[in-house]
Amino acid sequence: MEALRRIAFLLERAHEPTYRVRAFRNAADLAGRTPRDELAERARRGTLTELPGIGKVTALVIEEALRGETPVYLRRLEATEGAPLDEAAAALRRALRGDLHTHSDWSDGGASIREMAETARDLGHDYIALTDHSPRLTVANGLSAERLRRQLDAVAELSAELAPFRVLTGIEVDILEDGSLDQDPELLDRLDVVVASVHSKLRMDRAAMTRRMVAAVRDPRVNVLGHCTGRIVKGGGRRGGVRPESQFDAALVFDACAAYDVAVEINSRPERLDPPKRLLRLAVEAGCRFAIDSDAHAPGQLDWQPNGCDRAARCGVAPEQVVNTMSADDLLAWARGGS
Incomplete structure (x- = not known):
């Protein structure tokens, strides 16, 4: 999922710890392999975190992206140190x-x-x-x-x-x-x-x-x-x-x-x-x-x-x-x- 990859990119640019970047990249890979309908159903039922490698933070990013929103986590990165320059x-x-x-x-x-x-x-x-x-x-x-x-x-x-x-x-x-x-x-x-x-x-x-x-x-x-x-x-x-x-x-x-x-x-x-x-x-x-x-x-x-x-x-x-x-x-x- 593009939002997860974008977050990983900004975290890398900001020199954040590798484990944090890997969590978003792994979640992006899993989301990309999972049918969108299944992701949407799990988001509706609140069971995204039952997927291996999806935690509370990455689940919330997926839910917001599925609703067509820019995830809050991504907005925060783009408004602070990891942001594209104003x-x-x-x-x-x-x-x-x-x-x-x-x-x-x-x-x-x-x-x-x-x-x-x-x-x-x-x-x-x-x-x-x-x-x-x-x-x-x-x-x-x-x-x-x-x-x-x-x-x-x-x-x-x-x-x-x-x-x-x-x-x-x-x-x-x-x-x-x-x-x-x-x-x-x-x-x-x-x-x-x-x-x-x-x-x-x-x-x-x-x-x-x-x-x-x-x-x-x-x-x-x-x-x-x-x-x-x-x-x-x-x-x-x-x-x-x-x-x-x-x-x-x-x-x-x-x-x-x-x-x-x-x-x-x-x-x-x-x-x-x-x-x-x-x-x-x-x-x-x-x-x-x-x-x-x-x-x-x-x-x-x-x-x-x-x-x-x-x-x-x-x-x-x-x-x-x-x-x-x-x-x-x-x-x-x-x-x-x-x-």
């Missing part, structure tokens, strides 16, 4: 010129720089920033200063080959406990885009975490504050499990971002969706700029940006507030403090 979100996606947070197999990504770049180009981007991890994140094969220098040469060569598409040099640099950055300052000065993120000591007390984040935001080399709460909202991510938000004074951190012109990242990974909407709205009120990023670790994940566009639209973020709606030249001027 016009405001679609406009944001059309306005995006690039992606400022991506990873390759030089750190913990699953594909070469070339494959990531060519995929981004094929998705309609003008540029992509390669932001592999910094050295202290050993679990992610973070780049030493020497490896980063070699990567800069590789990126320059590839970017020249793919022109006019541009591969921007970058890093996702760890914010250390004292707010300093986990890479040589001389190297950070050479990069096009610096995304700064907290990856360790996520349970620091609120005051210490606030000081840590504000110190990083004040560093003139930082352009984007990555996944600010560090939360993991559902399993299925690269390391599984869930993780609560770090505690910090969001008003102070976002005021610092606005004051020092550091973009707040709207992270589009389905298991992150960071910041939460209440904090995203607070950042809008603070007058922050934003970067809608995929945080992709594989080519297919580059197409996760609509997740961030949807959340941004729901929280009142306008295209002109998003730094990666700029052309590459304008973006670089901004990143270097020229706008």
Whole structure:
């Protein structure tokens, strides 16, 4: 039955657990093999759940579809996170010129720089920033200063080959406990885009975490504050499990971002969706700029940006507030403090 398959598709797109998707696909297969008259009779008598693989939720979907209605479950998905983008979100996606947070197999990504770049180009981007991890994140094969220098040469060569598409040099640099950055300052000065993120000591007390984040935001080399709460909202991510938000004074951190012109990242990974909407709205009120990023670790994940566009639209973020709606030249001027 088409409604069941559509629900499964939207759940897959939303990165929902496999068991939930399978329940709808199995129900769709069974409904497709069952004569419509039998389904209608069972719906009338309330016995759909006697069929193997049909539960209360899928039975209700079938009943509503048989009545010619759009099932409530499907309507809810299409009105929230799994929805086709509304016009405001679609406009944001059309306005995006690039992606400022991506990873390759030089750190913990699953594909070469070339494959990531060519995929981004094929998705309609003008540029992509390669932001592999910094050295202290050993679990992610973070780049030493020497490896980063070699990567800069590789990126320059590839970017020249793919022109006019541009591969921007970058890093996702760890914010250390004292707010300093986990890479040589001389190297950070050479990069096009610096995304700064907290990856360790996520349970620091609120005051210490606030000081840590504000110190990083004040560093003139930082352009984007990555996944600010560090939360993991559902399993299925690269390391599984869930993780609560770090505690910090969001008003102070976002005021610092606005004051020092550091973009707040709207992270589009389905298991992150960071910041939460209440904090995203607070950042809008603070007058922050934003970067809608995929945080992709594989080519297919580059197409996760609509997740961030949807959340941004729901929280009142306008295209002109998003730094990666700029052309590459304008973006670089901004990143270097020229706008």
